[in-house]
Amino acid sequence: MKKNPAEETAKGSEKDSFDVSRKDINAAIDRLCEFIGTKIIFCDLREPFIENLYKPSVSQARLESVMEPLDMVLNQLCDVIMEPLRDRVVTGLLQASLDGLLKILKEFFISGGDGLPRGVVENQVARVRQVIRLHGYETREIIEDLRSASELEMQGGRGKLGADTKTLLRILCHRGESRGLSVCQEAIQNPKSGA
Numbered sequence: 001m002k003k004n005p006a007e008e009t010a011k012g013s014e015k016d017s018f019d020v021s022r023k024d025i026n027a028a029i030d031r032l033c034e035f036i037g038t039k040i041i042f043c044d045l046r047e048p049f050i051e052n053l054y055k056p057s058v059s060q061a062r063l064e065s066v067m068e069p070l071d072m073v074l075n076q077l078c079d080v081i082m083e084p085l086r087d088r089v090v091t092g093l094l095q096a097s098l099d100g101l102l103k104i105l106k107e108f109f110i111s112g113g114d115g116l117p118r119g120v121v122e123n124q125v126a127r128v129r130q131v132i133r134l135h136g137y138e139t140r141e142i143i144e145d146l147r148s149a150s151e152l153e154m155q156g157g158r159g160k161l162g163a164d165t166k167t168l169l170r171i172l173c174h175r176g177e178s179r180g181l182s183v184c185q186e187a188i189q190n191p192k193s194g195a
Contacts, residue, residue, distance in 0.1 A: 033092035034096070036077075036089055036092055037091075037094070037097070038092075038096045038099075040096065041096040041097055042100065044073065045069050048069050049066050049069070049070070049100055050103070050104065073093070074093070078090075091135060094135070098128075099132070102128060105125075106122070130162065131163075134161060134163055134167065139172065139177050139179050141161070142168055142171060143179065143180065145161045145168060146159065146168040146169065146172070146183065150165050153165055
C-alpha cells in the first residue's frame with residue numbers, strides 16, 4: 001500500500017510543530033521557575049536574605065539566620081508543586097539564592113570603593129555565575145553540549161553553553177542522575193573522547 005506524499009508531509013510538519021511547541025513550553029516553564037526563585041529570594045525573603053544577612057556585623061553574621069525561612073519556603077513549595085516540576089522550581093530557587101549571595105559578597109568585597117577594584121570582583125563573580133547558570137540546564141542539554149564541546153575544544157572552541165568539558169563533567173557528576181553519571185564514567189574510562 002502506497003502512502004500519499006501529501007499525508008507524509010502533513011504528518012512531518014505536525015511532528016515539527018509539536019517539537020517546536022514542546023521546546024517553547026519547556027522554555028516558558030524554565031522562565032517561570034526562574035521567576036519563582038527570584039521572587040522568593042528578592043521579594044519574599046528580602047529582609048532575612050538580602051538585607052539582614054550581615055547585620056549587625058560581618059563577624060556576627062551566620063547563614064543559619066537564612067536557613068530557617070528558606071527551609072520553610074522549600075517545604076511549602078514541595079507541598080504544592082507536582083513532582084515532575086519540583087526539581088526545576090527548586091533549581092530556580094537555588095540560582096536566585098546564589099545570585100543573592102553573590103550580590104551581597106560582591107558589594108562586601110568592593111566595600112564602597114575601599115575594597116578590591118570593582119573589575120576584579122566582577123571578573124570573579126562572572127566565573128561563578130556561569131557555573132550557576134549551567135546548573136539551570138537539563139541534564140540532556142549538558143550532555144549534548146559536552147559532546148559538542150569535546151569536538152570543539154580540540155580546535156580551541158567551546159560548546160554553545162560556553163563552558164569547557166571539565167566544568168560540564170563536574171556538573172554532571174555532582175547531579176547524581178544516572179544519565180549524567182554514565183557519561184562521566186564513559187569520560188573517565190575513555191578520556192580522549194571527553195564524553
